[in-house]
Amino acid sequence: MYTRQNQKNLTSAQKKRFTAAVLELKRNGVYDTFVRTHGKYFVPDRDRKLRVGHMSPSFFPWHRYYLLAFEKELQAVDPGVSIPYWDWTTDNSPVSSLWADDFLGGTGRASDRQVMTGPFAHDKGNWTVTVGISEARFLTRNLGRPQNPIALPTPAELQWAIDDPVYDISPWNSAVDGFRNKLEGWAAPKSERWRNHNKVHQWIGGHMTGGTAPNDPAFWLHHAFVDLVWDRWQRKHPRSGYLPAVPPALGDLQRGRVIALDEPMPPWDVTPREMFGHQGIYRYE
């Protein structure tokens, strides 16, 4: 059993060990296999294909397993490392310690959004983007999108999602209400295009806005918090389970396009039910 800590409480030695393990996975090629997997399973709901990672009920369990697999690789490099989480409702500024030189580095420069500080700056020589050919070879960010400002989600906005007792709603896509989509963040009023999880991707900007978002190591800290929020929702609604419990019926347009409770989530042989808890593996501090 290990702990995933709030990133704001990490010591400088812990930050150093985390970024060093990430850099080692980049160096040995493992990191980019994770970026590739995420890009491959980034299927929007306008495609008539299976959606396992996004715009679908398995958003939470798919990312839980994805983070676990990545964390296992980190721990193969350094057994004392785990994925920290970033509570974006409280550490909500571009000058948060998260973005300092000794951790993830800061925003991109104005001309080309290139991150110039921290261990993942291209000029340091350890972080060349290889997956996502339409984007830059250097890591890009645009924290807070100053030319068209966007704010990180507020505690009230997060609570709005957690308070919904229904996990997800047919047709299980980007247009419905329910906890999953309110947290994933496509369920937005007309005045605001993004919510919660999606809004955080937009606030960071650059590589984080696309299907190869894990090119930015901030991805892992963001999704660890999303994972923690799933726990909070389960605790608040202990009688609300994962939906759909069974695959959509013959003739349903979503048949074959979403994952039911006991179906495996590609590329793994693991079901949403098996991802309900993480007792015995990790806990949040």
Ligand code: CU1
């Ligand atoms: Cu994702």
Ligand code: CU1
């Ligand atoms: Cu995400």
